[in-house]
Amino acid sequence: MPGRGHVEILADGTEHRTGIWIGNQKNRRDKLHGQQLAALAQLGVEWTVL
Template sequence: MPRSHSEQITVDCEAEPVAVKLGVWVSNTKSRRDRLTAEQLDALRKLGVAWA
């Protein structure tokens, strides 16, 4: 996924969809995985993140 990828999601309290920068989140999480706790890594594995 490219770092510039974003998704539009609808949030209950917002009138307009909100852009979530998913590419940035994936990139940051992947580059910082050595600092994630075991609990955080387990949660990523449950989401199907192969590199977690």
């Protein structure tokens, strides 16, 4: 997983701070619904399996 400072630069030149978003999701995973955890798991996010 990328670190909190990771920034994705898309083809159109926009930047997204994906590292912060992933960190927030991980820290708040106990508040995510089952469908949200399942969607993240399908994307390969290993910590979603509790």
